[in-house]
Amino acid sequence: MKRYNPKEIEPRWQKVWHESGIYKASEHKTKPKKYVLEYFPYPSGAAMHVGHVRNYTIGDTISRFNRMRGFNVLHPMGWDGFGLPAENYAIKTGTSPQKALEENTKRFKQQLIQMGFDYDWEREINSTDPAYYKWTQWFFLMLFKRGLAYQKESSQWWCPVDKTVLANEQVENGVCWRCGSTVEKKMLKQWFFKITEYADRLEKDLDDVDWSPSIKTMQRNWIGHSKGMTFTAPVAGTDMQIQTFSAHFEAFTADTFVVIAPDHPFLTELVRGAAEEKKVLKFAKEMTKKRDLQGYTDEEDVEGIFTGRYIDDPVGNGKLPIWVASYALSHYGTGIVKCSVHDERDFRFAKKYNIQLKPVLFPADKEEAEKVRNLEYCYSDMKNGILMEPEVFKGQIAGSLREEIIKYLEDNQLATTHVSYKIRDWLISRQRYWGAPIPIIHCPKDGAVPVPDGQLPVVLPEMESYEPSGDGRSPLARSSEFVNTTCPKCGGQAERETDTMDGFACSSWYFLRFADPHNDEKAFSDEKAKFWLPVDDYIGGAEHAVMHLLYARFWTKVMHDEGIINFHEPFSKLRNHGMILAPDGQKMSKSKNNTIEPGVLITQGYGADSIRLMELFIAPWNQAANWSVEGIGGTHRFLMRVWTLTQEFLEAPEAGSADDAAILRSAHKAIKKVSEDLQNMQFNTAIAALMEYTNELYKIKADQGFAAKIDWRFALTTLLQLLAPFAPHISEELWKDLGKEGSVHISAWPEHDEKYLITDKIQIVVQVNGKLRANIEVPANATEAAIVDAAKADPKVTQHLDKNEIRKTIYVPQKLINFVT
């Protein structure tokens, strides 16, 4: 008998698939399209481990299932090659990032092929290829021309080790996300994308996409919509005005002081000429620095200083002192807040500096209200608290008045509504070599001038050393050949921008390039983008829940506004997979030396098919799981059973072709269950159903051998088709052994027929008082009365009914009887 040898069959079929091109996607319109995508990986120096592989296995299974179901599937793969690790490696070893990446990419690709994934490799892209980043640069200029890319001098996170600026999001608890060193602040001129202009749409359009709730929540939190009121007030004794913002404004007459953030740009002007000017500015500067370095950790330690200025309260509380406070945030709202006793932090601050307070909001309980009146604690319940001021709302519950209070404030011209977002503009400048150069020329006369389309791409020059200059500019600044150029506008001497773009810029449109990867006239043709996009199934890790997904959505909306695409959300359906952890429950990493590589398992003889099954069978795919070293033996054993059964069938003598109800029933049951589970992405139970089906076939074989040859042939080809999306190699090999023409992967997905599932006898569960007492078998067409009689006659039931009278009989058709005594 032919033996199951994955080492031999898997590479053989991979070659056949590649040569026959069965996974090639084309724009033919005879079938509905389906675009399945996993995030394109960064080809790191370390090998891919089983944790990475899970994501691709999920995408591949979805892709294959849809192809067999009659969809025209696009399932592409590419490389997100820009980024710090390649550059750091280049600095360390002196090899160019281009070269290191080329090797890594080759290895990654080989690993993916080895797993039997059905990528259309003719669409392979690489974000570091000038033919690709030419269009990343083109999009930068599109944003620039639309006023969405701008330069600003600003205080930015600076990593002293990587010698580069970091985005807000790349600072985690005060340390660099890559190297873990403590970050500092540094003033630099930077390029930004104005994502804040799209904040409302980025939030609202989340309603239109089918994403997991947790990711939507994360995006909403990041965007941070809050509706509040802006009060405008004159600064007493000056001709200045300030605007304060508050999202909890219900008790607006309680405000007795104002706080401004220490790093607020208006502060210098505010205190100019005031007696406290020098002292205040010194304090603010120190506080800003301290806050930058420490982060907002110490809740108890609020600090502040009086600015010497007052506002005339627009709601009539007289002169309110303005304080600089350590807890005030310059980027939220207007950066200035009117404060009252009804906020925890304001309360603590006022207590510390003996600022006057005035409660207007009280709990219903009289005793508690008295405590609030005596400033014994901070009462901040804007929902249930009872307002005592102003007169119109006296005695009413604050939470129910929100809309009325807004109307009141607006009608009396005391304040205007204002929506504030937490999200800040996207800093895309990188003072790094290994990124797409920002296509701008700085001219002493004309300022920042876009590189003309005809001169794109601005190609990264080969360099001898990749060390950052350390002065805030990228290594590109050292290449005079690169820097010195002429102004496209006036033709005079000019210098190129030396910053490169954040890698997230490259990944903000790659899913569009897959629709038309070799176009050198355009980023993509309108028709092809229209044909394939948006992505129907996007599978990714939670690590992309905020940054990548938000940026890609932003670019998509800009392109939509520019009129080059006809949709405004890039990913219709998005699900995030759970992580595979090492058997010890820790994250797999090279440094912990606990990674498990598929290549090693393949060498051990398991085969890609067993690994793929294990990736999905181990747990629901969107749930984290520890890799099980023994577990893979189970999926391997299952495949062996499929193999052996098929080979035994082939060796069995040709015999009669009796119609076998048991075989057909098992087969159609399996078709139904596996199809449903695949549509619901319940891979683990789909695999369980395949195992169950195989076990049933083994039992039938033990009972009667392969007598019903025609039905057996149907049962086995069905099994292989159902198995094909999960274990593509073995199913293809056995498909051929069974004499089928063509590839199992482009065969039509089987459909079940209910008529084979109907049996002439059914099982009825009999309960007495809700407890299971018997299991009876009755003809499928038995009447309720007959079933009740049969149930009553069962000795186990009689025993429990005892002499008690049956008060009630509950009958669930075809299923259950419950006697209540």
Added chain:
RNA sequence: GGGCGAGUGGCGGAACUUGGUAUACGCGACGGACUUAAAAUCCGUUGGCUGAAUAAGCCUUGAGGGUUCGAGUCCCUCCUCGCCCACCA
């Protein structure tokens, strides 16, 4: 502090959409066949307690209560764990 999610055998998990046989499927363990032996493979058994029993009974889905003929599933209270966001007024 805010948000999201989860607690089921020795372990990963199933049943949750629609309240109706809890523990599918796999791992591990135990017993057997094959073998000089081991591995591999095949066949059994495997939630707990009482019991000689593959007789019978009782108990069991984090804890407690409720609704119901019937609750892992619905409702309330509480406990534990995980993830994300957090001086965002």
